[in-house]
Structure formats: C-alpha cells, structure tokens
Amino acid sequence: MEYTIKDVSEKFNLAPHTLRYYEKEGLLPPVHRLENGRRLYNETDLLRIQMICCMRATGMSVDAIRHYNDLNLLGDETLPERRQIIVNQKENVEQHIQEYNKLLELLKQKLDYYDSLIAEKV
Numbered sequence: 001m002e003y004t005i006k007d008v009s010e011k012f013n014l015a016p017h018t019l020r021y022y023e024k025e026g027l028l029p030p031v032h033r034l035e036n037g038r039r040l041y042n043e044t045d046l047l048r049i050q051m052i053c054c055m056r057a058t059g060m061s062v063d064a065i066r067h068y069n070d071l072n073l074l075g076d077e078t079l080p081e082r083r084q085i086i087v088n089q090k091e092n093v094e095q096h097i098q099e100y101n102k103l104l105e106l107l108k109q110k111l112d113y114y115d116s117l118i119a120e121k122v
Contacts, residue, residue, distance in 0.1 A: 002032075002040040011046070012053055019049070026066050027052050058093050 005016045019039075022028045028048055031039045041049075055065050068085050071078040 002042055003046065005039050005041070008041050008046065008049065012049055014049075014053070022049070022052060025062055027062065027069060055089065058089050060089060 003011070005019055008014070008019060009016045019028075023031055023039075028045065031041055031045060033039055052065060055068070056062075060068075064085070068082060071082050071085075
C-alpha cells in the first residue's frame, strides 16, 4: 500500500514540511515520487518514520538519528553499535520515567493534602 504525504502527516501527527525535512536531512531515504513530483510512502517508509518519531520523542537529536541511519546502511557489522544506541536511548527514557514518577507522587501528595483540607471544611 502507498500513502500520500497528507496520509503520513495525519498518521504520525507531523507537518508535511517536517516529513520533507527528515528526507532532506537524510533521516529518511529518498521517497518514491510520481511523475508530478508528489511523494508516495510505502510500509517500509512508515516503519522508518515511526522509529524517527520515537527517537525524536525520546530526545535524540537529528544528528544522532542520522548517524544511526548511516550505521544501518553499513550493514550487519554495525549491529552492536546500533544496539548500544538503542540501549542508551532506552536508559534515558527509563531515567525520565523515574523522574516523572517522583513528580507524580509529589502531585498526588499535594492533592491528598487539599482533599483533606476540603473535607475538614465540609
């Protein structure tokens, strides 16, 4: 199946210019184009975009994603390095989750405090 830039934009909640930027910056290989220049994305492109979105959402820079993609193009000999990049990103996300869990606990405590004050007034 093939998808227009509008389809992909809506699916991933990305502006069309962001998709074009990812292609221009080498995060995506050149996307198939029709004779009129319109881009058509395939399932493989969607999987790549999904991973780019994941990497960006977890704080990875465009340069780091480009490096990861360059390693991917070099083949299986780069598997250990690519794996380590993903491990590092996973650890980064886990650290953020821990920080957010602490913040969430503080917010819950504050809500409990306010709930008890409100209950006393009733």
